[in-house]
Amino acid sequence: MSNHFRLTDAQMERLKPFFPGSHGKPPSTTGVFCAASSSSTAMACGGATHPGKYSRAKILYSRWKRWSDNGIFARIMMGLAAEQAEHKTIVIDATCLKALRTAPSLRVRGRGRQIGRTKGGMNTKLHAVADAKGRPIGFFMSAGQVSDYTGAAALLGSLPKADWLPADLGYDADWLREALKDKGMKVCIPGRKSRKKAVRL
Template sequence: MADLFLLSRVQMRRIERYFPRSHGIARVDDRRIVSAIVFVIKNGLRWRDAPPEYGPHKTIYNRFIRWSRLGVFNKIFAALAHKGGKPERVMIDATHLKAHRTAASLLKKGLFPRRIGRTKGGLNSKLHAVCDGRGRPLVMLLTEGQMSDYKGAAAMLPAMPKAKLLLADKGYDADWFRAALAKRRIEACIPSKSNRKIAIPHDAVLYKQRHKIENMFGRLKDWRRIHTRYDRCAHTYFSAICIAAALIFWL
């Protein structure tokens, strides 16, 4: 496996505490299986195309699906991001993620919504995120593609870290959002919309730092199964995003 990806033992020690306990027969090596999951997601492979050195592809796929339903990867990301400390500055933004035809089914066939919507660009999902001043994601939310930025911000507001300053583009220029930030004692650096009668001044030099959250989205989209959504179930797709975010920024 010299040419294949393999998590280091240090990385495994940081995340293995969040794995479910094995009951009965010992399960296949966690390090090898999780590394295989990362390899498939990053390279945009079908599960059946996983290199044979990782083991049976059904084992890899079943482990990913089972742990996704349990929220294992979501917990890993949340725990690692929490250990990053209290940020002085946060940024908020959202990006669209194209849904492949294999995933683009608007029909609800289960208990949970698929988080796929229709926009001018076709069927897609939308990833909302809050990151720290270094461009590392802290809070993420997956919604339908047509959901507005400020509605996503409202959903993430209770989980938003208590920072001193928030950077955002003019899509978040809403009085209620500014008031909510002020109530949490967070200063807003948000440009005013063109239709605002009285423009609210902002620090233009500081606002230039907002490119870091755009860079964060770009790094996530370097993973091919993140850039294009192939998963029908929202929980499996969001698990893939959490795996990518944890490995890129926190491990």
């Protein structure tokens, strides 16, 4: 019995406008590639296999990297999030992505590596803004040691109009509160213990 993950026809129709095309038509293997990419996540969680020609990891990685470098995955997520988006409340947060031991030694041509030393080792930090349903609106990548509110500063200009923005105490900065209020947002960020003046939520 096959344990491949497959997208339904309806799901493929929703994704089709975001695929790179050849003369206006996506390649015939795009559906298999999407299934293989999803299977990679399932494999990490416990066991699916790659379908078709993408059973070889190198072939899958080559196309996955090309799509990633060209911003196709980001375009898909941003496009889907824009459909029936609920921006009355938006949220912002960040998480660390563990870098491989060999990553710091790799040479990258033309751009710096977004890898930094943290208490948990070498990490990259992903900063993200999402709508009320948790769908991503914007991303920013930084080295692991970069503060949350520095990532917020990078995303500030792209924030949609919203009524509320809740966040954790990593975003407790007076300048950020003022910037969000200037955008007409009500802020729900707890204050740090080190604050001299308490903030009201």
